[in-house]
Amino acid sequence: MAKIVNIRRDVDDKFYRYKMPSLLTKIEGKGNGIKTVIPNMSDVSRALSRPPTYTTKFFGSELGAQTSCDEKNDRYIVNGAHQADRLRELLDVFIDKFVLCASCKNPETDLVLTKNEDIIRDCKACGQHTGIDMRHKLASYILRNPPKKAKKTKGTHATASNGGATGGNGSPDEEGGSDDEFTKKLRAEAAVLPTADQVKVDENDWSLDTSAGAVRARQKTLEASVAGLTLGEEESEGEDPDSPYSILGKWVEENRDGSAVGFYKKAEELGVERKSKAVQIIAQKLFTDDVVKELEKFAPLFKKMVTSEKHQKALMGGIERFVGADQPELIPLIPKILMVLYQADILEEDFIKQWGTHVSKKYVDRDTSKKVRKASDPFLKWLEEAESDDE
Template sequence: MSFINICRDNTDPFYRYKMPPIQSKTEGRGNGIKTAIVNLAEVARALNRPPSYLVKFFGYELGAQTQIDRFLVNGAHDTGELQDSLDGFINKFVLCGSCKNPETEISLKGKDTLERDCKACGKVTIIDPKHKLYSYIVKNPPDNKKGKKSATATANVVGGGKSISDIAAGHENEFSNGNGDENNDTENFDEDDDLLAKKIQAEAAQLQELKIKDDEWAVDMSQEAIAARARELEGINSNGINGSSTSLNKFDEFGEWLIKESDGNVSNLPNDVEIYKKIVEFELLESPEILQVLGQTLFDENILEEIEPHVGLLAKIINEDSNFEKSLLGGLERLIGIQYPSLISQIPKILHSFYDKDLLSEEIIINWGSKVSKKYVSKDVSKKVRKAAKPFIQWLQEAEVESDEDDE
C-alpha cells in the first residue's frame, strides 16, 4: 500500500510521518445510504488517535450521523471529500501548534482543557475549544498509557529505580561504579552478564529473529580501511590486471565519495538529498549494507547531536525493514566499538535516540543485544558494546512485559 504525508502541505522529500490514504465504500441506497471508512483503524493508528475521534469529526464536519463501532457516516461521501475533511482533523487535533509536527498526544488538564503535548519540540499547546469534537474528547479523553511507545514512558523504571530518562540523561546506572568511571566495568564480561545474555536470548527467541551468521561480510568504512583497499588495488592495477575485480566495490566508492566530499569532517557532509541521489546513482538503495556505510560515515564523536539532521534520510532508506535496521546497528557497532570507543559509555543514550526517532525498533534492539557477535567487530569489542547497552535493553524488555500485562 502506498502512503501519504500526514501533513499533506509538507513537501519535504524526507518527511517521515506517513499514513494510509482514506479508503471508503458506499453501502445501502436511498435514505439509508451510508459511507463506510474501511481502513479507519489503520489511519487512526498512524495519527495516534482513537478511531472514535475521527468518526465523530467526520460527522460534525459533514453534518451527518455516525456509527462509531462500524466506522459509518450517513450519506454518500467520496474519498476525496473524506480525505480533505481529515486534513482539518489533523490540523486541529494532531499537528503541534508550534512546530507542526504530528508527534503529539492529547491530554486533559483540569476538567475541560485539552492540550497537545509535542514529543518532538517539547511544546504544549492548547487545542481550540470552538470545534464540536472538543466537547466529545473532554467527555472521552484518550488513555495515553495503553499503546504508548515505551521509550517515552518515563514512569517505567529499570532496576534500582532508574527511569529510561535517567539512562538517556547519563545518570549513574548499573555499569557505573559511582565514581564517574563508566568504562571500568565494561572490561569484564562476567558470569552475571552471561546469565543476563542467556535470559535476553531466551526471550528474544520468541520474536522469531532471522538468524545472521557471524561470518557474513561487513563493510569497514573507516578512512584507513578505504585507503588501504585503494592502495592494494593500485598495486594490482600497476601489474597490468584490469576488469571489474580491480575496482573498488560500490560501497567503498560511495563511502570514499562521502569522505572526500566532507574532507573527513561530518559537519561538511553533502545535504541528505544529494546523499540520497548518490545512493540511487550507485544502485545501493535496495542493499541493507548501505546502512553500514551510513552508520560509519554520517556520525562522529558528537553522534547524539548529529542524528536528528539525518532522520529523514535514514527513515526513507530503512522503511521499517528489519534487515536494514540490523545493518544500521552493525555500522554503529563499528563506529562506536572501533572508531570512537570513548562513546561506549553513551550507548544507552545513542540507542534511545535512534529508537525514539523510529529508526530502530524494540524487537531488533533486543535481538541484537541477545548474543555477542563477531560479524562486525571482534568478539571482545562486541561484548563491551552489548554490556554497555544492557540497561537500555533490560528496560525495553521490562517495559514490554508491563505492556503485555496492561493488554491482558
C-alpha cells in the first residue's frame, strides 16, 4: 500500500489537510516493449480531483513517450522505463500547473472551460479564477476531453470578481500566458467596435412594421432563407451557393496565400468557426501539391478549430477528398500528413488508429477511402512499434 503524502510536497507540516497516496510505479516488459505501469494512478488523481488520463498524458508529454490509458481496466502506462522518483517530480510539476490555485496555492480547484476555449482553475478556497498555460500540449488534450463536470462559461464570467482569470491584478499574460500565439494574434487583429457617434440611425425606421402585409413579406423572406438550408452540418457541397460553407470554400481557394488568422477570421465572419463542416471545407480547398509544408504553416489554424473527435473526422474527411478525389497522385503523402497533424497535437493517437482501420464512404467512395487508408499503413505501423510491449 502506498504511503500518504502531502499534495504539496514542499509543505512539511504533518497536519497539512490535503493528502494523496504516493505515486507507485511498476516496470514491465523488456527491450522495445519495456513500459512503466502506474498501478495507483486512479487513487492519486482522485485526490487531485483530476481525471487519471490528464496526469498520464502529462507524463507522456514531458517525457516524450507514448502513453496508454485503459479507464475500463484502470490501467495507465507510460512507455519506457521510468523511475518512481522521476515521475513524482513530474507529478509535482503537474500539480503546480494544473491543480494548485495560482493565487493561494490551494489544491481545491476545478478546471473550467470558457466560451473562448481557455481553461481556468476555479478555486473554491479563495474564489480566484486563474488561467493555465494554454501553450502546453496537455491543454489541447483537455479541450478535446473536458472534465465530466466542467461547465462552459462565458468569457465575461471567467473574469468576474476577485480579478477573474488573470488573478488579482493583471492581464492573462501575467499568469503565464493563458492564450496561445494564434489566439493572441486573433485578439490583436480584432476589429474595434464603432462608437456611439459613428453609428447612424435612420429616424424613419425606429420601429418594426407589424401590419399584416409586412408580416407576410417577412415570412416569405424567412421561408426563402430556410429553403436553402439543411438540418445539421451534413449538407452537400454546392447544394446552396449562398450557404456560408460554399462562400468559405470559394474564399479559401482564392486566398491560399493568406494567413492562418485570416482564414479563422473569415470563418468567424460567416459564423462557422466552431463547425466541423468548416474544418472539412478548409482542409479540402486550402492545399496544393506542397500539402505537407502547407499543413505545417496552417497547423495553428487547425489546432484552434479542431476541438472534438467530430472535428478530427471532418479534417480527415476534407483531406480524403483533396488527396483521394482531387489529387490522387498525392495519396502516398498520407503518412507525412498524419505525422504533421499528430506532432502538432491536432489528431489524437487513438483517433488515427480508428480512422486508419475503418473504411468510410462518408466523404469519398469506398474504393478511394480504402486507398487512402492503405497509404496510412506505414504511419500506423510506426505508432504500433512506438508502443509495442512484451505481448
